Amino acid sequence: MKTQILSSLVLSILIVSFATADVRLPAIISDNMVIQADANAPIWGWAEPKEAVTVTIGKEKQTATANADGKWMVKLHIIKTSETPLEMTVTGKNTITVKNILVGQVWLCSGQSNMEMGVMMAGNPKEEVAQANYPQIRLFKVRRNVSDAPQADLTDRSESFGTWYVCSPKDIALAPNKEGEWSGFSAIAYYFGRELHKTLHVPVGLIQSAYGGTPAESWTPLEILKADPDLRPVTDAFDAAMQKYPADYAVYKAALNKWDQDANQAKAEGKTVPEKPAEPMGPNHPFRPAGLYNGMINPIIPFGLKGVIWSQGESNTNNPYQYRKLFASMIQSWRSRWSQGNFPFYFVQIAGYTHPWTPPTTWAQLRESQRKTLDNVPNTGMAVTIDITGDANNVHPPNKQEVGRRLALWALAKTYGKDIEYSGPLYQGMKVDGNKVCLSFTHVDGGLVAKGGELNSFTIAGADRKFVSAHAAIRNGTVIVESSDVNEPVAVRYAWADNPEGCNLYNAAGLPASPFCTNDWTGATDDKK
Numbered sequence: 001m002k003t004q005i006l007s008s009l010v011l012s013i014l015i016v017s018f019a020t021a022d023v024r025l026p027a028i029i030s031d032n033m034v035i036q037a038d039a040n041a042p043i044w045g046w047a048e049p050k051e052a053v054t055v056t057i058g059k060e061k062q063t064a065t066a067n068a069d070g071k072w073m074v075k076l077h078i079i080k081t082s083e084t085p086l087e088m089t090v091t092g093k094n095t096i097t098v099k100n101i102l103v104g105q106v107w108l109c110s111g112q113s114n115m116e117m118g119v120m121m122a123g124n125p126k127e128e129v130a131q132a133n134y135p136q137i138r139l140f141k142v143r144r145n146v147s148d149a150p151q152a153d154l155t156d157r158s159e160s161f162g163t164w165y166v167c168s169p170k171d172i173a174l175a176p177n178k179e180g181e182w183s184g185f186s187a188i189a190y191y192f193g194r195e196l197h198k199t200l201h202v203p204v205g206l207i208q209s210a211y212g213g214t215p216a217e218s219w220t221p222l223e224i225l226k227a228d229p230d231l232r233p234v235t236d237a238f239d240a241a242m243q244k245y246p247a248d249y250a251v252y253k254a255a256l257n258k259w260d261q262d263a264n265q266a267k268a269e270g271k272t273v274p275e276k277p278a279e280p281m282g283p284n285h286p287f288r289p290a291g292l293y294n295g296m297i298n299p300i301i302p303f304g305l306k307g308v309i310w311s312q313g314e315s316n317t318n319n320p321y322q323y324r325k326l327f328a329s330m331i332q333s334w335r336s337r338w339s340q341g342n343f344p345f346y347f348v349q350i351a352g353y354t355h356p357w358t359p360p361t362t363w364a365q366l367r368e369s370q371r372k373t374l375d376n377v378p379n380t381g382m383a384v385t386i387d388i389t390g391d392a393n394n395v396h397p398p399n400k401q402e403v404g405r406r407l408a409l410w411a412l413a414k415t416y417g418k419d420i421e422y423s424g425p426l427y428q429g430m431k432v433d434g435n436k437v438c439l440s441f442t443h444v445d446g447g448l449v450a451k452g453g454e455l456n457s458f459t460i461a462g463a464d465r466k467f468v469s470a471h472a473a474i475r476n477g478t479v480i481v482e483s484s485d486v487n488e489p490v491a492v493r494y495a496w497a498d499n500p501e502g503c504n505l506y507n508a509a510g511l512p513a514s515p516f517c518t519n520d521w522t523g524a525t526d527d528k529k
Helices: 002-019 125-130 187-200 224-226 232-268 291-300 321-338 362-376 400-415 522-526
Strands: 033-036 042-044 052-057 060-063 071-075 080-093 095-112 134-141 164-167 206-210 307-311 347-348 382-383 427-434 437-443 448-450 458-461 471-475 478-482 493-494 505-507
Touching: 002 400, 042 080, 042 291, 052 071, 060 071, 095 134, 095 187, 095 291, 134 187, 187 206, 187 307, 187 400, 206 291, 232 505, 307 400, 321 362, 362 382, 362 427, 362 522, 382 400, 448 471, 448 522, 458 478
Parallel strands: 033 095, 095 206, 095 307, 134 206, 307 347, 347 382
Antiparallel strands: 042 071, 052 060, 052 080, 080 095, 134 164, 427 437, 437 478, 448 505, 458 493, 471 478
């Protein structure tokens, strides 16, 4: 009901806007924003059809005519980095002034809960918030929104969402909790942006568009999913769920009413509150294919970006092999719709986690699918976090400072040309020599390191595909793996577990090696053996 009321209100506002022929801008183009430097930044909005609209910023003036749908767009000529605030006027039959604009580096920060998790919820919150005084870092937070069709603009422009803020202790902790929604601005995004700002000495704009507990298909355009035979089962399953939804929802409501009674009684008696019933898949479910792309990504396209950082994957561990195609398709679809080329897309490899309700090693398989993305999709990068998990039963490791820093290393090296090591060792290839396997790696500048002693977490297998613990040692920039139980080895794995322990292969820069497997035998089922 709230969603219907909000949609009706937004529609009414749009009708009034067009009726009075006012020029209107999307939420993402507003006071305090950062325009991407050294690019032809798009500025767009709506007006009366055929209305002339003029955009002026500094000495530049561009004019466009609204089309039959009332939409107009200009592309600013390349603007150099500016730490001095600028003003932009947009004039049609009315005039809008956008104030306190900076020109710098803009990054979209998206994914599920580990990206959504705010600075206040992550490690060392009081000190980090107190020190978050960076007037040249600007923050924009998109509210959670599931939509059945691509939206032209964001539906929420409030004190906490849909508005650009200057980074300050007050604003980094802004956005009080809605039901189930993280408070504050994304910790990963902030620490990433802070590292860029401190190193590059330029303004940084960070756009947070994340929703906890969501799969990649929710962030992928529907036509992409439907067009691919490997991904079509995702939309077919949703269509089937929609057929059952009325009946399933009735059962859910009855269970919810009973839960309310049981929960109140448990609270009154000082007992543990029972688990709340899960809402069935339906029209506004965050697992809806394309639902979050429609409501949280499409409304900010084609705002000028330098790139994307992404933390997600935990909600796709039920089908980790499919993720190879799904994740690649999602990245390519975003790039296609932004029409800004193959912009950088840097992501976090999921950390270690143990829980009893999924088959073993599905998280390892998901990490492998993420690692494969580096080879399958150009201009991507991966921050490995297998060593900073913390509590094995906490899917939200608190050390977001290091996650943000490792993402920033990729950006600083690959996007901004800094001469630094930006990745831990990545498996490159193997050679069999008798009963030994010799593994080669990229990103071994300074040499490979066994942190804390002998190498751990390696297993080896022969033609029977049965993996056993192996001895591993660093020799001449490679890793030699062997076991007395395997005379003719054919495959090796490293850190191959949902929550591996003792992963200690690093490079001299102090960055950990990614978990990997040299085999690719039967995809999603090979670890059930």
